[in-house]
Amino acid sequence: MPKKVRIPTPLRKLTNNEELVEVNAATIGEAIAELQRRFPGIQERLLDDTGAVRRFVNVYVNQEDIRFLQNQQTPVKDGDEISIIPAIAGG
């Protein structure tokens, strides 16, 4: 059973405008690697030179920020939804 990844607008040029992409990874880190295999170039948009998630990128598993979980080691299970969302200003 796959997990769904919600792709934000700025990255959809890389996913042929696909908004929802399915992956089979077991962790967030693996999911990013799998996205990179299928959509070359997407990894450097999400990760910085050290391999950490970029400062202005937020990644959520079922609406929980992975920084409150185990960052890229956060496990994902069947049916989970992963969202990638740019940080936005206050209100």
Added chain:
Amino acid sequence: MKALKCRECGREYPLTATHVCEFDFGPLEVVYDYNRIKQSLIRPVIQSRPQTMWRYRELLPVAGEPTVGFQVGFTPLIKADRLARRLGVRELWVKNDTVNYPSLSFKDRVVSVALSRARELGFTTVACASTGNLANSVAANAAAAGLKAYVFIPADLEQGKVVNSLVYGAEVIGIKGHYDEVNRLCAEIAGKYGWAFVNVNMRPYYAEGSKSMGFEIIEQLGWRVPQHTVVPMASGSLLTKVQKSYQEFTKLGLAPETTYHVHGAQATGCAPISTAQKAGLDFFKPVKPNTIAKSLAIGTPADGFYALKVMKETGGAADDVTDEEVREGIRWLAECEGVFAETAGGVTVGVAKKLIVSGRIPANDSVVLCVTGNGLKTLDAVVGQVGRTREIKPSLREFEALLAHEDRVTA
């Protein structure tokens, strides 16, 4: 306006409704032609214009004349001598955006820019993710401009802030979650619908509106930059834009070069930026908010990184205060200056007190407090905590008995 530019990598983009760099998700910022602006934006020109934020319009990102909110801004800068004495500082000023027009918070500044620009770009529906004040301002300004408005707020907001959006006929959507969750949803909605989300796809324009608060402070102080400015922090955007306003006026020769410090204020129940600043870090750890200062309750502050940078560059400090200290701050500002601020104002006063007591703001210096929203909107936070009414019959005898009783108590 020349272009939009990524603050991280410097890539440039056209002046459309877009807010993040496609490459690294860095925030986009408006680029101006300062050499050209310097020719026309001089003190007598500014002084000849109406007393609104639009007297600095060359430095605000609209292409033509503003069409929304042209009466916004130029709120009073109060010399707060009584509060200065209570806080123990020589010179204190309060920039009073509790009376900003039309929705009683500094958000009218950003919204008038965002909606004027949204109209220029052809939008007819506007929206926002909000902790309350922004929703009020979008609802009010959109109504006056004849635009359709959707505002998204945490479902548990103060009643005053909810009613203050509904009354203008805006579509108010309460999200069962805290602001960061509202924000996340709105980022997804903004990607899907063709609306002008003021703090999502309109953010580069929106955020620039905050500079007007700093421009006004400089002009109202007699064209000088204050030594210390204390700014409340939610996303951290206002703090960075206050510094930018000081830099721009200095660069344009409108204010003399000087050393200044920009300090940040948060509530202890949501203090990711303040915690990082005190620990000497240049990055923050997101938190889950729990504070009465709901307008500042952003656990993942989008401009937190830049706010930390500004404080570091200007030798500013950050601190945070408990809910009890927030209420005390509200009371002190009200009792000393006759200004009733919302919880964020209590945060600013409370943090200023801590910075003065600890010497991070020297007692002999001059300070401006940015007070950003009106207390009538957050009555829930202070009801029952600011004294009580004594009830008597309409009888002189009862009144005299009441006074006599008080004399005994105070004697």
